[in-house]
Amino acid sequence: MSPQGDGVRAIRDAIASRRVSAVETCRQALDRIAAVNDRLNAFTHVAAERALARAAGVDRQVASGESPGPLAGVPIALKDNLCVRGMRTTAASRILEHFVPPYDATVVSRLEQAGAVIVGKTNCDEFAMGSSNENSAYGPTRNPWAVDRTPGGSSGGSAVAVAAGCVPLAIGSDTGGSIRQPASFCGVVGLKPTYGRVSRYGLLAFASSLDQIGPIAQSVEDAALALSVLAGADPMDATSSGASVPDFAAALGADLRGLRVGVPRAFVSEGVDPAVRGVFDAALDTLSGLGATLVDVDLPHARFAIPVYYLVCTAEASSNLARYDGVKYGYRSPATEGLGTMYSRSRDEGFGPEVKRRIILGTYVLSAGYYDAFYLKAQQVRTLLAQDYDRAFERVDVVAMPTTPTAPFRLGEKVDDPLQMYLADVFTVSANLCGLPGISVPCGLVEPDHLPAGLQLIGRMFDEATVLRVAGAYERHTGPHPRPAV
Amino acid sequence: MSTSEIQLTVADVERVAALAHLELTAEEKQTFTQQLAGILAYAEQVQAVDTTGVTATAHVNPHDAERGDEPKPSLSVEDALSNAPDPAPAGGLFRVPRVIG
Numbered sequence: 038m039s040p041q042g043d044g045v046r047a048i049r050d051a052i053a054s055r056r057v058s059a060v061e062t063c064r065q066a067l068d069r070i071a072a073v074n075d076r077l078n079a080f081t082h083v084a085a086e087r088a089l090a091r092a093a094g095v096d097r098q099v100a101s102g103e104s105p106g107p108l109a110g111v112p113i114a115l116k117d118n119l120c121v122r123g124m125r126t127t128a129a130s131r132i133l134e135h136f137v138p139p140y141d142a143t144v145v146s147r148l149e150q151a152g153a154v155i156v157g158k159t160n161c162d163e164f165a166m167g168s169s170n171e172n173s174a175y176g177p178t179r180n181p182w183a184v185d186r187t188p189g190g191s192s193g194g195s196a197v198a199v200a201a202g203c204v205p206l207a208i209g210s211d212t213g214g215s216i217r218q219p220a221s222f223c224g225v226v227g228l229k230p231t232y233g234r235v236s237r238y239g240l241l242a243f244a245s246s247l248d249q250i251g252p253i254a255q256s257v258e259d260a261a262l263a264l265s266v267l268a269g270a271d272p273m274d275a276t277s278s279g280a281s282v283p284d285f286a287a288a289l290g291a292d293l294r295g296l297r298v299g300v301p302r303a304f305v306s307e308g309v310d311p312a313v314r315g316v317f318d319a320a321l322d323t324l325s326g327l328g329a330t331l332v333d334v335d336l337p338h339a340r341f342a343i344p345v346y347y348l349v350c351t352a353e354a355s356s357n358l359a360r361y362d363g364v365k366y367g368y369r370s371p372a373t374e375g376l377g378t379m380y381s382r383s384r385d386e387g388f389g390p391e392v393k394r395r396i397i398l399g400t401y402v403l404s405a406g407y408y409d410a411f412y413l414k415a416q417q418v419r420t421l422l423a424q425d426y427d428r429a430f431e432r433v434d435v436v437a438m439p440t441t442p443t444a445p446f447r448l449g450e451k452v453d454d455p456l457q458m459y460l461a462d463v464f465t466v467s468a469n470l471c472g473l474p475g476i477s478v479p480c481g482l483v484e485p486d487h488l489p490a491g492l493q494l495i496g497r498m499f500d501e502a503t504v505l506r507v508a509g510a511y512e513r514h515t516g517p518h519p520r521p522a523v
Numbered sequence: 524m525s526t527s528e529i530q531l532t533v534a535d536v537e538r539v540a541a542l543a544h545l546e547l548t549a550e551e552k553q554t555f556t557q558q559l560a561g562i563l564a565y566a567e568q569v570q571a572v573d574t575t576g577v578t579a580t581a582h583v584n585p586h587d588a589e590r591g592d593e594p595k596p597s598l599s600v601e602d603a604l605s606n607a608p609d610p611a612p613a614g615g616l617f618r619v620p621r622v623i624g
Contacts, residue, residue, distance in 0.1 A: 135606075136606055137605065137606060139598055139602035139603070139605055139606070140598065140602075232582075232584065233584060246581060246582035246583070272590070275590070276582070276584050276588060338572070341568065341569055344565060344566040344567075344568055345569060347562065347566060348569070355543060359543075359544075363608055364607070364608070365603075365606070365607055365617055366607060367606070367608070368608070369608035369609065373620050374620075375620055375622070376620050376621075376622045377544070378620075379620050380544040381544045381545055382546050384544055384545050384546070385545055385546045385547060385548070385551075388545075390551070393545055393547070393551065393555070394555055394558060394559065396543050396545060397539050397545065397555060398559055400539045400542050400543040401535075401539045404539060404542065411563075411566065411569075413579055414569050414570060415566075415569055416579035416580050416581060417572075417574035417577040417578070417579050417580075418569050418572050420577050420578055420579065421572065421574070421577060423583065455558050455562060456558075456562050456565055470580075471583060472583030472584075498583075
């Protein structure tokens, strides 16, 4: 029994039946982190003492005969933009280098209530803004499949923590693909739930109409188990939904007969690396072989999703990040020439280049004279994109696409060209703009470099069950996902 | 608006940075002007879409998020000040540089 290879249910059941202890399981996770983190830089903070104390608490609970939770003793890692009371939370930004939250995010309370043991915080792009983890103030995370490659972003550290066998489950956030893209690049499963499915209370906000929290796991079943714990209404987040939360893992196992999978062939034919296209086409054949019917769908506005996304998310970011002004928390510049200088210098010294670029772009598109031409226009095209999906879902149950247009690119390759970096998100942003659930499930290795690729499945709002069912059937057929040698 | 109308200058970036309370270095101003001009030229393609009569989507939340306006316990003053760069706990205040000479 170890976090490497064993699934969430097996770990939990072994601890609940006292075949292994939660403390032992926690130590294995901590040892694994210690062994690989110098090379991979997946963790910004390891909370060993707190984790071992929590694990001992789980063991005591089991020993006393109390019913252990669904994640009892399961070691988990949290993206470093999720607040844990008393645990440093930086959003991989210099501006929050010493920030210690005075409260827990709702997902943290839910996970700990379920018995999960938080072992640490994972590296990410600063304030979740990026597609490569290179925008971290604490150095880039490396892909365990090839350490000169990006693990993707922005939840790159969470994806690496799972792929490298440090933890069986990690939590990320996804504003434009930040769970699904790194999951694809690292060969693990990443699920972005429906907008409103999971409370964002305690998530450091980036773009509030898009942000959503979700799991990264070794298998579809583990992602489903995690979602049942994470999901549900929360009075602390007015955008959280009261929709009933099914037992997502119980919905797995059904076959795909009668299920209709939409394929936006015109959209997918543009700009996809041929090797990625090859594994995607093979994945479609597999779904068809499992009984699903493939249906061509048209998403005529999908080609505008990237400009719409970068207009909307930067506008929202410019507003959300106004709170970092050196007054209530975070970095304050030693400059003392007055309040205005203190604000602007603290922000210049505290934020990294991508965050500044997005704040300026967002402020520009919201400013007088540009609002109608950029921001309002983007919101209108967002409506048309959502209507494209509505029409598609009249005919199909899920829409399938590659998660990413390429295999993991090299660190440094796009870092000086922000527009090229943004285009890496072409297949993931529309699920956020339309609030739809999406999953990335590994669909093979792309040659010649033997790097992972992901099959993305997007479903109707609040229909994660179908998305998980299709991904689960695919995964059962293709077998356990290959793992990198670290 | 056509692509040719995007003429982002360093002065534009300075003006917007001031609105956002960001003091940029000279090098940042140059780099951002060039990069943002490229991004805006790309983003301009949305203007080719006919959106006559199309409502704007600010968010996709399908449900009513209103609640009663009832006071509830919140962060203690001590917790709220715990991360302040320059707290004044005796007064329960955040201290800032002098505003009025």
